Amino acid sequence: MSKEYIVIPMGDPSGIGPEISVKSLAKEKVYEKANPVLVGDKKIIEKAAQIVKAQVEINVIDNLEDGDYRPGVINMFDLDNIDMSTFEYGKVQAQCGQAAYDYIKEANRLCTEGGAAAMTTTTINKEALKAAGINTLGHTDILSDLTGVKDPLTMFQVKGLRVFFYSKHVPLRKACDLITKEGIKKYVHLMIDALGTLGEDHPHVAVAGLNPHCGEHGLFGDEEVKYITPAVEELQAEGVDVSGPIGADSVFFQALHGKYDGVLSLYHDQGHIATKTVDLNRTVSVTHNLPYLRTSVDHGTAFDIAGKGIASEVSLDEAVNVAAEYASAFAKKQRN
Template sequence: MSKHRPLAITLGDPAGIGPEIVAKAFAAEPHLMRGAFVAGDAQCLRRAAAIVCGTLPPWPVAVLDSPEEAFDVPPRCLPLVQAASGRELPPLARVSAQAGRIAADCVTWAARAALRGEIEAVVTAPLNKEALAAAGVPYPGHTELLQAEAARHLGRTAGDVPVRMMLANDELRTVLVSIHVSMREALDAVNRDGVLQTLVITHASLARLLGREPRIAVAGLNPHAGEGGLFGREEIDAIAPAIADARARGIDAHGPFAPDTVFMRARKGEFDVVVAMYHDQGLIPVKYLGVEQGVNVTLGLPFVRTSPDHGTAFDIAGTGRADASSLVEAVRMARRLVG
């Protein structure tokens, strides 16, 4: 790997498996991880290293003064920039405001470093949304927090920095019109402008990733994509007009298709990505194929951000059993996206 700017991996919720999978990723893929560092808390990462190493001596944490030092860290060390102010270790496997604040501080630090051009990408370990709320963080998850930081940096409102979530693995990619909102709010988001904006963002991002124009399928909202208005008019009044608008812009978009079959068509290679109307419609098919290889990508940010597609897994936190495969794939995807 050539010497680019360093890549930041945030710690995640320190009460969950985030620190453990970060430590495992550095041990499993030393070449891939060269030039990467952890935006985190040293004592939390040291605890994770001790957990995953078992009876072997844990890898030492190398505390860096600046991100660019990540390229000079000796082998078998865990490079870290202290991104959260010093606090006591939060208890494992328990939701706490303390853990939520550490996790949010690490993400905020990494986002600001990326926006200043100091790092080439941000890979985020899992957060716990309940812990974020307990800490008073006014955002439900990574996507909204990163969007707010980008908007602040650019001097815009969050609405002027539209972002979308893409979940991807080797078999299927899906992009969502709405993300972490109630089902009622998700239904309200299915409008002509929102669907068109999703198609525009998807087209631009996938063209960069694939190096060619992507073939985009659009899922309907209702059973059988509304069956000509029999089961709802959203396809007629909002989704189909948005697809027509996108095609008028030269975007290769098709649909709306029945949601219960469009993902199978994309998996067989007919399309490069499916635009889904709401969170679970799009994420269940990808996660069903296996979370180990799934990667969450935030489209529309002025920097690259990827993440594993699983959560904090409090049920196995502290056991050393957490699988780092999805985090490794998130790092690999980030490297591809920055070229």
């Protein structure tokens, strides 16, 4: 099996991103399925390696094919953009916000022009980005701006459970108001397309109910009656293999155990609770509709423990593993 390149921007230098990057890339297992490459500042990575006591060689490269992809070697693109005389761990700093943005921008270039199939992002800090004058304050917004993709689709994966989100960062009241028949149909088709890029050629998906017991025929809310059920019925008439609405108290459990290849969560916390209850540390975010595959850790910069060497790399391990798992299928679909 050919191994694809996975690019990892190291995140805000003042946070735990550099430490978990070194810990993760020091492991032999990560090189079994992929060729991982770090984008960051060599000085910060050297410091992180000292902090976590990792015996690694840092190999600065200019092209992906120049890397030495074997355990014990961290191949990286060194942007050399941190002034160590003013650098501090655990602090909001404009230079760190700018640096984190620059790492993402370079990683995006490597994915769109340099031959990488996937990007695995670590952690950035919104306040640091703002201090640097950057108005796109999250990974998804930044990547949307850099690629011109206006409607990226978010999927969470943990073990066998894959959850897509109809809406994300909106108030719950607004999330309910956003439910429409055409919206449900649109997102189910997006799910089907996304799962296809991951190698699921004939996925069976489900739509979660919005209200308790899916509204009990209008007794506890009428969104299922007015919008969700009609959308599912029309999709089924089109030949789409979709079920629903199915009560949110059971559909995620069923998908975890293999009944469905994906579930459409109708608001932010509905899907977040379902996945993170299965395993908080191994829940991975996957962004679809970009020109490349993107996975991400699902935690923050943890300024309170940055520089102490105690941050867990488990989430990054899993995010790189998911990227490696899907990268070949994704790259094959894109190249065809």
